[in-house]
Amino acid sequence: MGSLELTFDAVNEPAPGPKWAARWQRSWPAYEAWFVGRGGDHGPSRKDCRAALQRHMPELVGVYDRLVAIAGGSDRAARFLSTWCPPTYLGGCxxxxxxxxxxxxxxxxxxxxxxxxxxxxxxxxxxxxxxxxxxxxxxxxxxxxxxxxxxxxxxxxxxxxxxxxxxxxxxxxxxxxxxxxxxxxxxxxxxxxxxxxxxxxxxxxxxxxxxxxxxxxxxxxxxxxxxxxxxxxxxxxxxxxxxxxxxxxxxxxxxxxxxxxxxxxxxxxxxxxxxxxxxxxxxxxxxxxxxxxxxxxxxxxxxxxxxxxxxxxxxxxxxxxxxxDAHPVAVKYLGADHTGPDWSLAATIDWKAVARDYANGCGRDIASYLPGKTRAA
Known part of the structure; x- marks a missing residue:
């Protein structure tokens, strides 16, 4: 499984600038792999994403435009940052x-x-x-x-x-x-x-x-x-x-x-x-x-x-x-009618390998990276 280490950073930057840009460069490869692997490229267009932001949260549009520019201005980055109709993501809390x-x-x-x-x-x-x-x-x-x-x-x-x-x-x-x-x-x-x-x-x-x-x-x-x-x-x-x-x-x-x-x-x-x-x-x-x-x-x-x-x-x-960690062995909880991937094992995915595959044009569906899944021939 992957590392159980995490670095927490406390950052003060009043306006989006070099500190946010550095964070983008560090995090975008993994986010891009997730976005593509979960079908983000088939979501709403860049124009529709910005229009939705303008319609529902107009006060954020100026900040959004600046972030997109800092991120390089690509179509994929713009749609990702809008978070309009994004792929699914889960959590606890x-x-x-x-x-x-x-x-x-x-x-x-x-x-x-x-x-x-x-x-x-x-x-x-x-x-x-x-x-x-x-x-x-x-x-x-x-x-x-x-x-x-x-x-x-x-x-x-x-x-x-x-x-x-x-x-x-x-x-x-x-x-x-x-x-x-x-x-x-x-x-x-x-x-x-x-x-x-x-x-x-x-x-x-x-x-x-x-x-x-x-x-x-x-x-x-x-x-x-x-x-x-x-x-x-x-x-x-x-x-x-x-x-x-x-x-x-x-x-x-x-x-x-x-x-x-x-x-x-x-x-x-x-x-x-x-x-x-x-x-x-x-x-x-x-x-x-x-x-x-x-x-x-x-x-x-x-x-x-x-x-x-x-x-x-x-x-x-x-x-x-x-x-x-008091439970080193992953426990699978699958309901009787469960037929999809066991996303409780998402922590075991090698996200660096995912990013490499997508960068090389051979990325697969994210579920295929779960333990027990094999690479398609």
Whole structure:
């Protein structure tokens, strides 16, 4: 299997420039292989992608155009960066937000393979508003906070159904670039379509919190509690619930009794913490957002790394999750009616080999790189 090492970088770049360009050069080969291998070249045209961004999130178009230019301006890069109707992607994660009196926190566990996370904490001011968060797809966010104290985080909604919409990480970026409160954010989430099912938790400096279920193709359901794992409240069946333990984690979050200040402690213990790194489902970090302080505390393998929007310090942390892995043998969870690839083994794919194959014009469907698959003759 691949490496269980991950480097986290804290980067401060107010406007897209050389630091973002360096990140693009480093990450694009693997992303390009994924994009092509999952059928991205057969998606919407470059013109349609930009038009969708202009229609739904016009405030991001200027930043998008600049990023495309820095990335070299290719048709494929432009369509990838738009995240309009992208290929499917999955994940894990547990989320909760809690407010009591004058205190509020949003906490998330990010559960995935170390090979599939960018490890980038970026502070930016792309639209004039300071935003700090964990980057996905080179400019989207899996979680973050802005200078108004609005914070947000995502979790996979538990099913791979897709429809017309944006990648959720771009929607989170848009929320933090344009909104100052939970109520404003919920209005945006009602309007901007997501291409897959995702669960979101939000909190702001006033103490408002919300749990939102994003539906494929558009629509958002507001939930009674600001908690989320990897299934939704509708009749749709969740993918691999036994593997993700989504219902167990959700029940724990629903029944926990704690304070905002101690909420993060719940996420550092079972059943929320995950250690199945060799199976592609380990907790890479726990993020604790304090909307009033505009701060973030990252816990990575028991070590705390604190940052704040007005006191951001660039730095780097290198982590080897191998010693944290309690289950070295991958466990396949396949439902009785499962006939597709076992994507729980995605962490074992040699992504460098994928990139080489596509660069040489002999790339195959990504599923064929899973263990047990053989190269077509």
């Amino acid at each position: 547990s989320l909760a937000a809690l407010a009591q009196g004058n205190d509020v926190r949003l906490v998330r566990n990010y559960d995935l393979s170390p090979e599939l996370n960018e490890g980038l904490l970026l502070r930016s001011e792309w639209s004039g508003r300071a935003v700090m968060g964990m980057v996905e797809f080179l400019w989207g966010l899996s979680d973050g906070i802005n200078d108004a104290g609005l914070s947000i985080a995502l979790a996979y909604g538990g099913r791979s159904e897709t429809s017309e919409g944006f990648g959720i990480t771009t929607i989170l970026r848009y929320v933090l670039e344009t909104c100052t409160s939970v109520d404003q954010a919920v209005t945006v989430l009602d309007r901007v379509p997501s291409h897959m099912a995702y669960n979101l938790v939000l909190a702001d400096a006033s103490g408002a919190t919300a749990g939102i279920e994003m539906l494929p193709g558009g629509g958002a359901r507001r939930m009674p509690k600001a908690i989320a794992t990897n299934h939704q409240s509708g009749p749709e069946r969740a993918d691999r619930p036994a593997f993700t333990r989504s219902f167990e984690r959700h029940a724990h979050l629903s029944g926990m009794r704690t304070s905002p200040r101690n909420l993060h402690r719940q996420f550092l213990a079972r059943p929320l913490i995950q250690d199945r790194y060799s199976e592609g489902f380990g907790t890479l970090f726990t993020a604790e957002y304090d909307p009033k302080a505009r701060s973030l505390g990252l816990t990575i393998c028991d070590e705390r790394w604190d940052q704040a929007l007005d006191a951001f310090v660039e730095g780097q942390r290198r982590v080897d999750y191998a010693h944290k």
